[in-house]
Amino acid sequence: MSALIARQAQPTLAERLADLAVQALIDEADLSPKPGLVDRRGNGAHDDLHLGLMHASAHALWPTFKAMAEAAQQLGEVGQPLRETLGQLGRDGEADMLRVTHGVNTHRGAIWALGLLSAAAALEADAPDARGVAATAAALARLSDPAAPHNPHSHGAQVCRTYGVLGAREQAQHGFPAVIEQGLPQLLVSRRGGAGEQNARLDALLAIMTELSDTCVLHRAGLDGLTRMQQGARAVLAAGGCASLAGRRQLRALEGEMLSLRASPGGAADLLAATLFLDRLAPFAPAPTGSN
Template sequence: MAPAAWLKRAQVRSCALEGEAQSPRAGAHATRADSRRAAPSDAQLAHYASTALIDEAQLTPKPALVDQRGSGAHRDLDLATMLCSAQALEPTFAALARTARRRGEPSALLRTELAQIGRAGEQDMLRATGGSNAHRGAIWIVGLLVAGAAMDACAVSPASTFAAASDRRSTAGHTEHPDASQICTRAAQVACFPDRFAAPSDSHGERARQRYQVGGARREAQDGFPHVIDVGLPALLAARAKGIEENAARVDALLAIMASLDDTCLLHRAGLPGLHAGQHGARRVLQAGGSSTPAGRAALAALEHELLSLNASPGGAADLLAATLFLDMLAHHRAGRSPDPWNI
């Protein structure tokens, strides 16, 4: 993205913050801000990132994905492997946070250093799982957000403010939440720098991205994680606001992401029929009332049956749900509440 575009986005956020400073409630907001906990340490960021991967893996039921019922459409993965991978990546996330905090600002040098750490972390993951590529996409997606959070002195404000922020839309249709958006923006700025030492990629996702001319994980990051900020977090918080229990709220957030994401995992495994099955099926579940309703559960079972028949699974959406849960944990940390209060 051009530097002018980043400047414009920064100016919009600056104006929004200035407007809030003029609010009659500014004093109350400042008092609450002063009472928040300090920004999380590198070790805490790494723990939250690993926990987000664990929570995503354990979330059940997920359509055609590894969960507590089984391996879904995957023959080389199971829940134990996913949990082992998530735990093995915690030192990688800590190194990403430490490096980003030391550099302080997005730069080409930081991009190079983070890429080297990520590649080393991928090897750690492969060794820990016996060669299973459980979280390659998550190293990129969640790892960049870890770096963005480490660079951001304000971290994330309480999760409850996301609900109010979901009503404030820019002309581009993006949720305007200054703190979470700032983390995503910093991560996106890093992603926009080239990885100078990367070998030509022949990953499944890259092949699908080129064949079907979709953005993939790279574009998602460079665009500022729109499926996290504008889809996943608002869906999660809207479900909670309706009183939906936490497990179903998280499943519905996953479905909301699936409904609009051009998931390269679906495209790789089943082409356009797989992508359309995932998107349309997710919409049907949500239109039926979500995974907490009888009609929604029936639609979810039908979606899973169709994806399994195509040997397809929405792995890209799963990575973005983990990113959503990571930012949600940061919100609870800053609010002085347990970052993982739901005990699902």
């Protein structure tokens, strides 16, 4: 009987994916020192955010990520029914987030990115390869959601129009290139180079920042701020990354730039969380029959 109870207590795939998504958000928030972002040292360039709020927001989103993965399992394929279901679940999750944060937008972009990836991972559960999961998420993101509110006055929409850049929606529709081409490769390179896990994650964030047209930075600091973010991130990596003394000096200089501009690379932070989520997917594949 005890063995039966133990088997029944095992979390479902949807629950494990929700755990993974929430942990990715927690790990992104805790990672320090991040230039301009909330971390264990303080609020960065934000007046309305702090680490406790980021944690509370992440935990509040667990039911949303679980429901998205379950919907993918139930519907079983990329298609309009799943896309519309995910859209509604995402809007419900955003409302839950805003209730917990008293109206502060902590993770709107992360709901979009990690929600799509959670659903895609549920569809690709037999072989959750990062690139394949990102491609499935992209196929979902390219489908329309007729019920989605159209808000041309949002900060993201205004920035994309003004500067002609791609936003979070387009990142997903293109298969998260900042994650697949910058974040994940740098994470692996830094680990193999002996940087240590925290430094490797910081390097992954910086690699994302080198190329991303971060709409959060553009909104607060314009093209000059974006250029300074990208060049500063490149300087850290060129100096040897966050595990080196020279790299840390460049990181402090970049943080000074971001704080002086009151600019926070929130888009890059969301994509770092997506990077951490995809990095950890391999252990979620079911063991082959007969394996130990």
